[in-house]
Amino acid sequence: MEKEKEKEKEMGMEKEDQQRGAAMQVPWGIYLVIGLWAVACFAFFHFCYRYHFYYQEQNQLFLMSGEYVSTYFDKPAWVACLTGDFLTQFYYYTYAGPAILTVVLLTAGDLLRRALQRCGFRRGAFGWAIALMTLLAVFHFRHTYLLRSDIAFCGGIFIFLLYDVARRRLATWHWALTLAALAIALYFSYRMFGIGCWLTALLAIIGAFRQKTDYRWPALLSLPLIVFSATLITNNIYRLHTYDNLTYPGLGKVGAPEMAIEKDLLVDNEYHFGHYDQVVQYVESQEAPTSTMSFYYHLIQAQRGQLPDHLFALSFTDLGTLYKIGPDTPIFTIKMMNELYYALGDMTFTERAAMMGNVFTHENRNSRMVRRLAEANLVSGDTVAALKYLRLLDKTIAHRQWAKHHRPGIYMTPEVKADIAHRQKFVNRTDTLQVGDNLHLVMTELLESNPENTVALDYMLCTLLLLKDIEGFKRDYDLYCINTGHERIKPLYQQALMIYLAGTDAPGEQWDKYIKDPAQLQRFQLYNQHRGDPAFKDTYWYYFDRMKAAEY
Numbered sequence: 001m002e003k004e005k006e007k008e009k010e011m012g013m014e015k016e017d018q019q020r021g022a023a024m025q026v027p028w029g030i031y032l033v034i035g036l037w038a039v040a041c042f043a044f045f046h047f048c049y050r051y052h053f054y055y056q057e058q059n060q061l062f063l064m065s066g067e068y069v070s071t072y073f074d075k076p077a078w079v080a081c082l083t084g085d086f087l088t089q090f091y092y093y094t095y096a097g098p099a100i101l102t103v104v105l106l107t108a109g110d111l112l113r114r115a116l117q118r119c120g121f122r123r124g125a126f127g128w129a130i131a132l133m134t135l136l137a138v139f140h141f142r143h144t145y146l147l148r149s150d151i152a153f154c155g156g157i158f159i160f161l162l163y164d165v166a167r168r169r170l171a172t173w174h175w176a177l178t179l180a181a182l183a184i185a186l187y188f189s190y191r192m193f194g195i196g197c198w199l200t201a202l203l204a205i206i207g208a209f210r211q212k213t214d215y216r217w218p219a220l221l222s223l224p225l226i227v228f229s230a231t232l233i234t235n236n237i238y239r240l241h242t243y244d245n246l247t248y249p250g251l252g253k254v255g256a257p258e259m260a261i262e263k264d265l266l267v268d269n270e271y272h273f274g275h276y277d278q279v280v281q282y283v284e285s286q287e288a289p290t291s292t293m294s295f296y297y298h299l300i301q302a303q304r305g306q307l308p309d310h311l312f313a314l315s316f317t318d319l320g321t322l323y324k325i326g327p328d329t330p331i332f333t334i335k336m337m338n339e340l341y342y343a344l345g346d347m348t349f350t351e352r353a354a355m356m357g358n359v360f361t362h363e364n365r366n367s368r369m370v371r372r373l374a375e376a377n378l379v380s381g382d383t384v385a386a387l388k389y390l391r392l393l394d395k396t397i398a399h400r401q402w403a404k405h406h407r408p409g410i411y412m413t414p415e416v417k418a419d420i421a422h423r424q425k426f427v428n429r430t431d432t433l434q435v436g437d438n439l440h441l442v443m444t445e446l447l448e449s450n451p452e453n454t455v456a457l458d459y460m461l462c463t464l465l466l467l468k469d470i471e472g473f474k475r476d477y478d479l480y481c482i483n484t485g486h487e488r489i490k491p492l493y494q495q496a497l498m499i500y501l502a503g504t505d506a507p508g509e510q511w512d513k514y515i516k517d518p519a520q521l522q523r524f525q526l527y528n529q530h531r532g533d534p535a536f537k538d539t540y541w542y543y544f545d546r547m548k549a550a551e552y
Helices: 002-023 028-047 050-058 066-074 078-092 096-118 125-139 147-170 175-193 196-210 216-238 242-247 259-272 276-284 291-303 331-344 347-359 367-380 383-394 400-406 414-424 439-449 454-466 470-482 491-503 508-514 518-529 540-546
Strands: none
Touching: 028 050, 028 096, 028 125, 050 078, 050 096, 050 259, 050 367, 066 078, 078 096, 078 147, 078 175, 096 125, 096 147, 096 196, 125 147, 147 175, 147 196, 175 196, 259 276, 259 291, 259 331, 276 291, 291 331, 291 454, 331 347, 331 367, 331 439, 331 454, 347 367, 367 383, 367 400, 367 414, 383 400, 439 454, 439 470, 454 470, 454 491, 470 491, 491 508, 491 518, 491 540, 518 540
8 A cells, every 4th residue: 555655646746747847848939028028127227217226235335254244144034135235236337236136036037937837837837927027126116125135035935946856855755744844944944035935835835735735734724833933933033023024124015116216316326426417417407306406406506616606597496504304304315415514525514424324224334425434534634534434345346446546545546636635625624512403603614714615605605595594694795705805796696785785775885895797786776677577587586575485
C-alpha cells in the first residue's frame, strides 16, 4: 500500500511537471505585451516622473560602510530595505531611476508567473504577473512609496519558490514536515522581506488547494496562529505598532499620478542643479504657479539683483520670508528654507534649517541636507565641521566626487573656491542670540555686516512692501540705502516712496531727494487719475490699493 501511495505521488508530481512545461509554452504575443509594458513604464517614469526619483534619492544617505549596513539588521525586512536603499542611491543619475524600477517590476512579475505555474496555473499566470507589475507601478505614483517595498514583494515570492522545491522533496515523507517547512519559510520571509511573507503564505495556500495536497486544511488553519505568534514576537523585538509590523517596509496606495508635486519637484531640483534659466522659463510658462514655484523664482531673481523688478511678475508671490516653521508646516517648505538662508548669507540659520530638513526626513538621513551642511560650514570657516560631513559623503557612491571637489586643499575646484569666497563676504558677523524665525532681524544683521548684501536688502524691502508696511519700508530704505550710499533706484521702490511722500504731504525737496525716475513720477500722476485701473496691475500702487496685504 505504501509503495502504491508513493507511486501515486510520483505520478502526481510528474503530471504537475508536465502541466508546468505546457504552461511555459507561451505565444510570442505575450512577450510582446510585456516588452511594450516595460517600454511604457520606463518612458512614463523618465519623461513624466523623473523628479520623484531625485526626491527619493535625496531623502536617504546610503553609506558604503559595514557600520552603516549593520543598522539594517535590527529591523524587519532587512534584506528588502538594504537592497532597495542600495539601488535607490543610483536614482541620482539620469535614466537610472526609471531603468532600475522597470527591471525590479519585471522581476516581480516574472517571479509571480513562475510561482503561479508551479501552483498549477496552466493559463492566466502571465495575466496575474502583468497585473502585479501594474499595481506596483501605480503604487510608485506616491512620492512616499519606496523601492524597498517592491523588493519585499519579490523576496516573498522567491521564498515561496524555495519552499515549493523543498515541499516536493518532502512530499514522500509526511504532511507535517511540509507544514513545518512552510512555517520556517514564513519566518525567514518576514525577517528578510517583511510584508513579502504574505505573498509567501498566499501562494503556499493557493498551491496546496489547487494541487489538493494532504496538508491544505492544516496549512490554512495554521495561518492565523502563525500571524498571531509573529505579531506578539515582533511587537516586542521591533517596537513597532501591529499594523507597521504586518506591513513593513510599507504598503502602497492606489491613486492618480502626483503631477502637481512633480512640477514642484522639477523646480526644486533644477534650482538645486543650478539651472536657473530653465527654472525661470518654466515658472513663467505656468498659468497658476504654486507657492514652491514662486519661492524659487523670486530666489533666483534676488540673486540676480532683480527681485524688485519681478516681485509681481507672477499671479502669486511667495518669498518665504513670512514662514513660521511649526508642527503643521509641510515637509517641502521645511526643506526649502535652507536655500533662502544660504542665498541671504546667514550660515547659522542655514545650518539650522538643514538640520531640520534632516530631522523631518525618513530615518533622519538626507544627502542634500548633508551637502548643504558641508557648504555652510565651509563658508562660515568651520573646516572641522565641514570635514565631518564630507567624510560621510566620501562613503557614498553618488556624492563622493562632489565631496572631493569641496574638500579644502588641492582637490577643491576653482569654481567652488570662488563661490565660497564670494559668499564669505556676506556672512552674518554680528554676535546676537535669536529666538524664532524673525527674518527681518536676520536681514538687518546681514546688512550691518555688509551693506552691499543686495539679496538681503531686496528681500527685506520687498517683504515690507508685501505687508504694506510703508513706514517700515521708508525707515529701512533710509537706513540701508540712503545712509549707506547704496541707493536702489528701482521702479518698485520709487512707487512705494511716492505713496509715502504723498501720504505725509512731503515738501518738494523731499520728492527731489527720493524720486529719481521722472517716468515713474509721470505714471503716478496718471494713476491718480485712474486709481485702481487694472492697466496698472504691474505697479505697487495697484497692489497697495486693491490687493490684500500678506500676513505672517
